[in-house]
Amino acid sequence: MSKKSGLATKPDVIAGAPEGVTQTLANPDRQFSPGAPRSKFAAKDFTKEEREDLEKIYRYIRLTRETDDRLRKLFRQGRFYGTYFSAIGMEASVVVPAFFCEPMDFAGITHRELGCFLIKGMPMEQIFAQIFSREVSEEQAKTPPFFWGWTPARIMRHSSVLASQIPIAVGAALAYKMQDSGGCALCYMGEGATAKGDFHESLNFAGVHKLPIVFVILNNWYAESLPINLSTPVEDLSTRAEGYGFEGVRIDGNDTPLLYKTFKTAFARARSGEGPTLVQCDTYRWYGHSEIDPATYRPAAEVSRWMDNDPVIRIERWLNRQGWMSEPDFVRIKEECLKTIEDGIEWASAHKEPEAEVCMTGLYAEADGDYVNKE
Numbered sequence: 001m002s003k004k005s006g007l008a009t010k011p012d013v014i015a016g017a018p019e020g021v022t023q024t025l026a027n028p029d030r031q032f033s034p035g036a037p038r039s040k041f042a043a044k045d046f047t048k049e050e051r052e053d054l055e056k057i058y059r060y061i062r063l064t065r066e067t068d069d070r071l072r073k074l075f076r077q078g079r080f081y082g083t084y085f086s087a088i089g090m091e092a093s094v095v096v097p098a099f100f101c102e103p104m105d106f107a108g109i110t111h112r113e114l115g116c117f118l119i120k121g122m123p124m125e126q127i128f129a130q131i132f133s134r135e136v137s138e139e140q141a142k143t144p145p146f147f148w149g150w151t152p153a154r155i156m157r158h159s160s161v162l163a164s165q166i167p168i169a170v171g172a173a174l175a176y177k178m179q180d181s182g183g184c185a186l187c188y189m190g191e192g193a194t195a196k197g198d199f200h201e202s203l204n205f206a207g208v209h210k211l212p213i214v215f216v217i218l219n220n221w222y223a224e225s226l227p228i229n230l231s232t233p234v235e236d237l238s239t240r241a242e243g244y245g246f247e248g249v250r251i252d253g254n255d256t257p258l259l260y261k262t263f264k265t266a267f268a269r270a271r272s273g274e275g276p277t278l279v280q281c282d283t284y285r286w287y288g289h290s291e292i293d294p295a296t297y298r299p300a301a302e303v304s305r306w307m308d309n310d311p312v313i314r315i316e317r318w319l320n321r322q323g324w325m326s327e328p329d330f331v332r333i334k335e336e337c338l339k340t341i342e343d344g345i346e347w348a349s350a351h352k353e354p355e356a357e358v359c360m361t362g363l364y365a366e367a368d369g370d371y372v373n374k375e
């Protein structure tokens with residue numbers, strides 16, 4: 001491979017990887033580094049109500065961090081089936097958009113949106129009932145634990161097929177528009193999913209019809225082991241929006257006040273009939289693609305730079321700088337979160353797994369009309 005072709009001339013040696021593990025990268029000088037660690041926003045930029053919003057959001061960011069951390073440990077203890085996709089390091093980008101959903105707004109998700117379930121109101125007992133495949137859960141063990149949804153808050157049960165949630169979320173937005181209901185759809189995706197046709201077709205349709213939808217790209221720079229520069233030739237995927245006739249913006253996804261302002265505007269735009277917004281949130285997953293991935297394809301220095309850019313610590317420092325909250329508040333809130341989690345685990349553990357026959361129930365809707373089984 002020649003330099004001229006833009007491809008790597010020699011394999012990149014990955015720091016910390018077992019001997020012999022190398023990776024050929026299209027851009028060996030890539031810099032997946034975090035941006036500015038300080039928010040450009042301060043207390044004066046927020047009203048009293050917005051301050052309350054930010055304090056609530058902080059609680060959910062902390063709750064998401066602690067729940068995620070507990071789930072990683074439970075998986076490693078063999079307490080549930082399947083695998084687990086941690087989003088530690090990405091919490092702010094997941095929680096803030098969902099904060100702006102009304103209770104009945106549709107959310108299209110993939111595999112890292114634990115924070116969306118929490119802020120949209122799924123009780124902790126139900127979270128663990130689902131994870132432990134209990135009969136009291138909505139799924140009743142019909143799906144692997146982390147391929148889930150939550151109907152009461154209209155969080156779509158996602159399939160394993162990447163990007164398949166995008167056209168469905170666009171369909172929900174079309175329904176809101178046709179019904180003139182004031183609803184707004186939210187649709188998350190990883191940066192890897194944007195390379196699929198579903199992404200482009202869906203955004204095109206949403207742009208043509210000016211649908212009430214907010215698209216969020218959770219850019220954590222990797223799709224499993226594939227770095228962004230090998231899945232797409234542009235790093236700023238928000239520029240895709242221009243081709244579909246609506247707004248796109250790329251932001252620091254670990255900056256909670258900035259996320260707040262950005263998504264507040266995007267949801268207001270959608271609800272007032274001005275159409276979709278595409279927001280790329282630059283963030284990072286601290287751990288592997290799932291718990292079975294040691295993630296040795298990432299340089300150790302890159303991982304530690306992003307750990308220093310922790311969204312949880314950043315919002316705590318920011319709230320402290322504004323004089324809104326301080327260390328004792330953070331300690332108390334963390335304790336409250338841990339208690340909620342332990343109570344949820346205890347409640348769910350006390351229930352049984354369903355009988356095998358349950359797996360054949362609730363799979364098909366009742367036929368409406370006599371068109372089935374006709375000659």
Ligand SMILES: Cc1ncc(C[n+]2csc(CCOP(=O)(O)OP(=O)(O)O)c2C)c(N)n1
Pocket residue numbers: 112160161162189190191192193194218220222223224289
């Ligand atoms: C159509 C399709 N291709 C491949 C996969 C296998 N796969 C599952 S997750 C994943 C990576 C997804 O990357 P990204 O969209 O960036 O999300 P992230 O996991 O980084 O949050 C891949 C390749 C799949 N599930 N579906």
Ligand SMILES: [Mg+2]
Pocket residue numbers: 190191192218219220221222223224
């Ligand atoms: Mg990714």
